[in-house]
Amino acid sequence: MGNMAQIPDSRGHFGPYGGKFVPETLMHPLEELEAAYLEARRDPGFQSDLDGLLRDYSGRPTPLSRADRLSKHLGGATVYLKREDLNHTGAHKINNCLGQGLLAKRMGKKRVIAETGAGQHGVATATVCALLDLECEVYMGEEDMRRQALNVFRMRLLGARVHGVSSGSQTLKDAINEAIRDWVTNVRSTYYLIGSVLSAHPYPMMVRDFQSVIGKEAREQILEREGRLPHTLVACVGGGSNAIGLFHAFLEDETVAMVGVEAGGRGSNLGEHAARFSGGKPGILQGTYSYVLQDEDGQIAKTHSISAGLDYASVGPEHAFLRDQGRIRYTSATDEETLAALHLLSRTEGIVSALESAHAVAEVMRMAPGLREEDLLLVNLSGRGDKDVQTVAAADSE
């Protein structure tokens, strides 16, 4: 297994993946960001400020719930849920936003910009900006603004300006393009608070570090409860921050298997899904080298998922590396399987999860019956489903 937890290298490479593919104007700002982050990471004061906010503001540690009725229903493995949905703002996104928000403050930046897909990262960013007295502007595709209207309203309540993006497919990829255009223009005054393990170095490393609290807690909790490690970890993968956040602390535990679940959408043709590992090939998009859904000419493909948070053409470079190493298995769940999973979890456990997280539950439904009761399946329930109730209602009535 080697030193899988010790990547990336000093230039931000995870094996062949990652790196820095951005216009020159952003290169020195990325160097400054990396230096500021590495210094903060060594500073016990920064870590204790962050730990304090994670505990007293976001409510960490989040519980690890044993899902007895779901396990019984599936008949096989014992399922545990890591309850990131119980964080303040309702998803794991706040872990990263608190870390980067403190870093923006420390760097003396007054203005924060962010992109958002499902709106969970936008809400978490707007929340942290309100808390830390930072100006906040969020870019969001107009298609996503329609399907996640509740989160648009929440961001505005929190004092953020939300800019609709009407270019391209009007989803997360286009929101990132616009955020980068803003950043390249206002780079001296502005902190770009990226919400996943994407884009140029140091973002994939930094966001992973801030999210790795999920796996550190989960590992301790499961050992305390069961006295042994899980059989398999399961998490959904859009950019991949909740997944890498859960997986990272277990990478050296050779007996622990890991599954990342991508959006299978409504079909296997290009444009009908967001399953980068089965349908894409390595390429360069928005700052990093990773698997990308694209056509033969290297034009980025349209994607589809019922879940806005997984609807993206590329995936974090560390996932690409761990996939090639064979350390993590990647699969996908269709829109239909996801809806069934969301319903099942709601009825058996009383938890309405986000559509993103329901993709992971869909994989649990496939895996659990083939395992034994003593096999522990640990699922990252990355977010709650309030934002998706309308989407689910509309899909159910179709």
Place this chain on the structure above:
Amino acid sequence: MTRIGRMFERARQQGRGVFIPYVTLGDPDLETSRRVVLELEAAGADLIELGVPFSDPLADGPVIQRATERALARGFTLEKGLAMVADLRRHTQVPLLLFSYYNPLFAYGFERLVSAARQRGIDGFLITDLSVEEAEGPLAVLRAAGLDSVFLAAPTSTDERIRKIAAYSSGFIYAVSRTGVTGARKSLSGEVESLIRRIRSQTSLPVAVGFGVSEPDHLRQVWSRAEGAVVGSAIVGCIERNMGQPDLAQRVGEFARWLKGGC
């Protein structure tokens, strides 16, 4: 010396500034691009940047974004673009610089592309999202083929970065006039003067200034400090305004003459 190097040397001897217009290949179709390039040369273009459309042009403002969308909607491919370049080369010796993002070039196979581009008559490459940190491999391919590699220097580049950019560049260095995306501006940024000075202290390569250069006055201001002026969005905007006109190419030529001559 390459075609680009010889052109800068000739302009230096003649004591004049170099005019570098940009065209998005295939906007709105390749036949129009071909005619526009020939008209631009007739209007006094010294070097022409040919933009390879990419679906996600994150360094570009709205004008070039729209040009990209038009070209892709009409089915642009790199293969067709290179065939057009080969045809152009039967009519003109104006230096041609291929300008793009890395992914469409990488997807084609970079080595295969450089060899094909050289055969068809491309003189150099500028890849806007390829930082010098990631450029080692592509640079070796370009050098082996004897093609120029042009890198961007920005107002935010440190002297240390400019040193590396200069070492990696040949033909000229492209100085980005301001932080931001491509697009016409009313006035030129003051930041560019100190950037040019800092580039000069590292290299004797010619410097061309772009981003926001869109009026005759801007060109003259640039030429008083640097060897070349790049005009992108203003040219593409002129193509857009004249879309559907039978004499579109001539009109772009007239616009280029006005920019260059200022009358």
